[in-house]
Amino acid sequence: MAKSIQEIMPQIAFGGDYNPEQWSEEVWLQDAKLMQAAGVNLVSVAIFSWSMIEKEEGQFDFTWLDKVLDILHDHGIGVALATATASPPAWLSKKYPEVLAVKANGVKYQVGSRQHYSPNSKRFINAVSKLVNEMATRYKDHPAVKMWHINNEYACHLAECYSKESLQTFRHWLKEKYQTIDTLNQKWGTAFWSQRYNSWDEIQFPANLPTFYNPSQMLDYKRFMDRAIFNLYKTEKDILRKITPEIPVFTNFMYEFKPLNYFEWAKELDLVTWDSYPDPREGIPFRHAMHHDLMRSLKDGSPFYLMEQVTAHVNWRDINLTKKPGEMRLWSYSTVARGGDGVMYFQWRQGKAGAEKFHGAMVPHSSNPNSRAYQEVKQLGNELKKLDKIVGAKTEAKVAIIFDWENWWAVELEGKPHNKLSYLDQVYQYYEVFYKKNIAVDFVKPNRSIDKYDLVIAPMLYMIKDGEAVHLENYVDSGGTLVVSFFSGIADEQDHIHLGGYPAPLRKLLGITVDEFAPMADRETNEIVANGQRMKANLWADIIKIEGAKPIAYFTQNWYGGKAAVTTHRYGKGLALYIGTNPSGNYLTELFSGLLTQLNILAPLQAPPNVEVAERVKGKEHFLFILNHNEDPVSVTLDNGVSYRNCLTNEEISQEIKLEGKDVAIISY
Numbered sequence: 001m002a003k004s005i006q007e008i009m010p011q012i013a014f015g016g017d018y019n020p021e022q023w024s025e026e027v028w029l030q031d032a033k034l035m036q037a038a039g040v041n042l043v044s045v046a047i048f049s050w051s052m053i054e055k056e057e058g059q060f061d062f063t064w065l066d067k068v069l070d071i072l073h074d075h076g077i078g079v080a081l082a083t084a085t086a087s088p089p090a091w092l093s094k095k096y097p098e099v100l101a102v103k104a105n106g107v108k109y110q111v112g113s114r115q116h117y118s119p120n121s122k123r124f125i126n127a128v129s130k131l132v133n134e135m136a137t138r139y140k141d142h143p144a145v146k147m148w149h150i151n152n153e154y155a156c157h158l159a160e161c162y163s164k165e166s167l168q169t170f171r172h173w174l175k176e177k178y179q180t181i182d183t184l185n186q187k188w189g190t191a192f193w194s195q196r197y198n199s200w201d202e203i204q205f206p207a208n209l210p211t212f213y214n215p216s217q218m219l220d221y222k223r224f225m226d227r228a229i230f231n232l233y234k235t236e237k238d239i240l241r242k243i244t245p246e247i248p249v250f251t252n253f254m255y256e257f258k259p260l261n262y263f264e265w266a267k268e269l270d271l272v273t274w275d276s277y278p279d280p281r282e283g284i285p286f287r288h289a290m291h292h293d294l295m296r297s298l299k300d301g302s303p304f305y306l307m308e309q310v311t312a313h314v315n316w317r318d319i320n321l322t323k324k325p326g327e328m329r330l331w332s333y334s335t336v337a338r339g340g341d342g343v344m345y346f347q348w349r350q351g352k353a354g355a356e357k358f359h360g361a362m363v364p365h366s367s368n369p370n371s372r373a374y375q376e377v378k379q380l381g382n383e384l385k386k387l388d389k390i391v392g393a394k395t396e397a398k399v400a401i402i403f404d405w406e407n408w409w410a411v412e413l414e415g416k417p418h419n420k421l422s423y424l425d426q427v428y429q430y431y432e433v434f435y436k437k438n439i440a441v442d443f444v445k446p447n448r449s450i451d452k453y454d455l456v457i458a459p460m461l462y463m464i465k466d467g468e469a470v471h472l473e474n475y476v477d478s479g480g481t482l483v484v485s486f487f488s489g490i491a492d493e494q495d496h497i498h499l500g501g502y503p504a505p506l507r508k509l510l511g512i513t514v515d516e517f518a519p520m521a522d523r524e525t526n527e528i529v530a531n532g533q534r535m536k537a538n539l540w541a542d543i544i545k546i547e548g549a550k551p552i553a554y555f556t557q558n559w560y561g562g563k564a565a566v567t568t569h570r571y572g573k574g575l576a577l578y579i580g581t582n583p584s585g586n587y588l589t590e591l592f593s594g595l596l597t598q599l600n601i602l603a604p605l606q607a608p609p610n611v612e613v614a615e616r617v618k619g620k621e622h623f624l625f626i627l628n629h630n631e632d633p634v635s636v637t638l639d640n641g642v643s644y645r646n647c648l649t650n651e652e653i654s655q656e657i658k659l660e661g662k663d664v665a666i667i668s669y
Contacts, residue, residue, distance in 0.1 A: 002241075002248045005271050005303075005341070006392045008146050009078070011041060012384045013305055013342030016362055018043040020068045021052045022351060028068055031349060032075040034363060038374070039381025040077055043348060044149045044307070045069070047082040048114070050131065051089035057127075060134050073144035080250075081145045083132045083236055086152035087114035092127055099124040102163040104207040113355075115157045119225075119232045120166040132236050136243040148249040149307075150236045153275065155229050159259035160221075162205050166228070171200045173224050187494050188216040215413045215495040222409045226261050230268075237268060252307040255291055256424060261405040263445050266298035275308035275346070278331060280321040284610060284629045286435045287428060289334055293395075294403065296339035297443040301394050305342030306335045311373040312360035322360070325372065326662035329380050330627055333664045336384075337614035337625030341391050343384065345377075383648055387666065390623050390647075393616035397440035398601045400453040401430060402461060404446050410495050411462040411487070418519035418540060426459040426485060432585065433592050438603035438613040447471055454599045455481045461488040464498065469505035476509060477572030481595060484510060485579045486540050487517070502542075510578045511549030511569030514542045518560060527556040528565045528583060535587040537565065542580030549578070553587070566591070608634045611659075623647065624667050628659040635659075644669045 015035070020028050035043070046053070046065060054060050072079055090111045093100055100108045101118040109116040117124050139145050178184040181197055190196045195214060197203055206213040206221050237249050248270035253262055255276055266272055274295045278285035295304045309332070313322040323331075332343045350361035362377045369375075408423045434441050442453070446468045450456050456475065461484065469489070476482050489503025498504035502514035518541040520526065525538045530553035541555060544564045551564035565583075569576045577591075596602075604615040604624055611634055612627040624644075628634050635658050638644060644653040647666040657665055 001245060002270050003246050005147075005248055008248060009042065009341070010391060011388045012336065012391060013042040013344065014381045014384050015040040015042040015077070015348070016044070016345030017047060017308065017347040018045050019048065019347060019349070019351070020045065021049050021064065022353070023349065025064075025067065027349075028071050031363075032071050032077065034369065034374070035072075035077055035348070036075050037369075038362065038378040039385055040348075042078045042080060042146065042342070042344070043072065044080040044082055044344070045072075046084045046135075047149065047152045048087050049082070049084040050087065051091075053084055053135075054089065054131060056091060057095065058130075062138055069139070069142055069144045073142070077144070078146040079144045080147045080149040081135070081139060082149040083128075083135055083151060083240075085128050085131060085150075085236065088117050088124065088127070092124075096123045096127075098163070098165065099127070100163075101158050101161040102166070104160070104162050104205070106162065106208075109158070113157075117158075118161045118163050118166060119228045120161060120163065120169040122165070125232065125235055128232070129235060129239060132239045133243070136240050140244045140247075145244075145247060147271065148240050148244070148247055150233055150240070150249055150251040153252055153254055154233060155225075155257075155259045156254060159229070160225055161228075162207055167205060169228065170205070170221070170224050171203055173227070174203065174220065175200055177220075188214055188220075189494070189496060190214070212415055215410070215415065218413055219406070219410060219493075219495055222259070223406070226259065226264075229260065230265060233265070234268060250305075253295065255288065258405070258408055262294075262298055263403075263405065269299070272296075272298050272302065272304040273307040273342070274304065276306055276335070277308070277310055277314055279317065280323055280327070281319075284612075285331060285334075286432055288331075289338060289435055289612070290428065290431045290441075292335055292338035292340065293431075293441050294443045296395060297403075301339070301442065303339050303341035303392060303394075305344060306332075306340050307342070307344050308346040309335075309344070310360045311345060311362055311377060312364075315356055315359040320358070324662070325376070328376055330629065330662050330664060332380055333625060333666070334612060334614075334627055336387070336390065337612070337616070337627065339395050339616065343380070386648055389621070389668075390616060390618070390666075393618035393621075393623055395440050395442075395615070396617055397442040398454045398599070399434055399439055400442045400444045400450055400456045401427060402446050402450075402456065402458040403427065403443040404461070404463065406493065407446075407461060407463040410491060411460055413495065417517045420522075421460070421487065421539075423460055426582075429582075429585070430457050430459050430483075430485075430588065433588050435612075436589075436609075437593075437596070438605070438607060439596065439601060440614065450475050450480065451478065453480065454601060455483070455595060457483045457485075458488060459485045461485075462490050463493060463495070464489045464491075464503075464505045465493045469509070472506070473509050473571070476574035476576050479573035481575045481577075481599060482509075483577045483579065483595075486542050486581060507547065509569070509571055509576050510567070511547050511571070511576070512564075512567055512578055513545050513547055514580065515545050516543045517541075518543060518558070526558055526581070528553045528581065528587065529556050530554075530566065530587065530590070533590070536584045537581040537587075539582035541565070544578070544580050552577075553583075555581070605636060605638065607636050611636060622669050624669070626657065626659060626665045626667070628661060628663050631661040633658060633660050638667075642669050
């Protein structure tokens with residue numbers, strides 16, 4: 001059994017991706033000394049090193065890696081040792097071209113970039129297994145190795161494969177799932193358009209079709225590819241667990257990443273890690289704050305690591321703005337505030353060659369230790385040393401947002417009443433209200449226990465699977481408050497319509513039925529009125545018929561003017577609300593302000609606008625993070641009668657704390 005992350009790293013992890021194979025040996029010692037000075041205690045090594053470790057099939061050379069690990073260990077720096085499988089070497093694709101993934105048009109990907117492999121290639125899986133076995137056997141007892149970094153950003157560039165081997169594997173997966181071809185025909189609704197299959201080998205990929213694909217088939221293809229890539233990860237994990245049972249394993253997740261069902265993946269990770277690159281053009285990165293909360297939620301509130309961020313600027317946007325002085329530190333502390341026990345970067349030393357040579361790093365091209373980038377890194381690294389007590393602290397939330405990857409896939413498939421619907425945009429819209437109010441939010445799967453939450457929001461929960469409606473009914477019946485948005489409860493897990501009037505599984509709970517949908521054109525708006533206030537709505541309108549609910553907002557325009565836009569319904573001991581349109585942020589702020597007051601859900605502190613406040617708890621000790629995203633100084637009033645201590649300065653504080661622009665305070669009580 002793997003040791004806990006807190007056992008392995010009892011301090012906040014700080015460091016980044018380290019690629020020593022790109023540098024001479026004399027640079028390695030310089031790097032180790034600079035790392036020490038910057039407070040670095042963990043680096044990921046060998047992520048893209050396959051071609052340097054196995055230059056020819058079966059010929060392994062670990063000499064350089066042995067030296068690197070020894071140097072790092074001698075300088076007190078731990079290693080998240082990568083399995084080096086993120087990009088296969090050229091010799092493998094030349095000798096075994098079947099390892100290459102294939103596009104939907106039948107054209108093979110080529111060598112020269114990264115991630116060009118097919119996850120369903122048995123030859124590739126075999127090559128991966130040999131490499132990982134060699135790595136694990138050689139380094140199972142090396143004292144520098146703290147954890148295993150498996151592959152890297154799975155499916156980042158290639159989430160689908162249409163090779164012959166993938167098709168064979170897809171058919172086998174379907175046969176295991178449905179057992180009989182008749183069951184598959186029923187689940188896929190193949191009576192439509194004469195799509196019935198007589199045998200498994202008649203099934204093809206949902207690709208290169210003259211018009212609409214079968215949505216049930218497309219959903220299954222997405223599930224299949226998710227599982228195929230996951231099985232590749234699991235192949236590596238099983239080898240590592242057998243040879244190094246005590247060393248934790250992880251792979252790094254990504255921002256807004258749709259192809260992989262991270263809730264399911266997280267079950268097989270000892271530590272959730274992810275990569276975050278906010279665009280400075282976005283201003284305050286609340287979307288990335290949301291993904292911190294999502295990553296924390298993947299393993300029921302366990303702390304996560306931010307495995308990659310950038311010191312200054314990336315290289316892959318149309319315009320790569322740099323972070324202003326103080327922003328890297330500020331955004332890093334937002335990570336810790338929301339459950340991060342690790343703050344890492346891509347990468348340690350800025351590359352001199354390759355596609356990412358202009359991507360920022362902890363040590364820039366100048367190698368100047370007085371550079372702004374390195375000095376800001378050094379400041380942060382040495383500050384984090386003072387926060388060891390926070391490691392393992394949890395976030396206590398009374399609000400949850402239901403999030404479901406398969407729902408994300410389904411709601412954005414073609415052929416909908418509105419084909420510009422964005423699931424994430426809806427989630428962001430609701431999350432932002434709580435972010436601005438500094439109310440902690442967890443994310444939960446639709447079938448996961450939600451009893452501990454006072455308020456649960458289900459944005460555009462289009463797909464309702466077996467048992468989920470009853471789960472929500474029980475929550476509200478027991479006293480919970482549930483908010484459901486438009487276009488929810490429409491289809492089952494096969495994307496077949498729930499018959500009996502929209503939203504059939506939720507009609508009893510919500511006390512309404514939706515007679516029909518009225519999508520709005522791109523620049524079309526309507527107006528809703530609530531408590532005498534008039535506010536805008538766009539995108540969508542549900543034509544609601546009341547079945548026991550009470551309207552609390554009405555449309556004022558168009559042919560459905562006067563009809564209910566938002567309803568509330570008493571169900572058992574609780575309350576269920578339905579929002580049948582896409583209202584302005586002002587309306588959502590007003591609505592949720594009232595609900596939060598009724599439910600006595602409070603922020604840790606009251607703060608001025610654009611000041612982020614978050615709380616983590618460990619035992620009886622509370623840690624408050626106050627982050628000033630404003631350019632100007634602010635003052636934050638503290639609770640009377642409470643004695644606080646500044647975790648960075650060790651000073652006692654009471655009544656009020658002042659922060660400069662872009663500054664941070666971490667206080668405990």
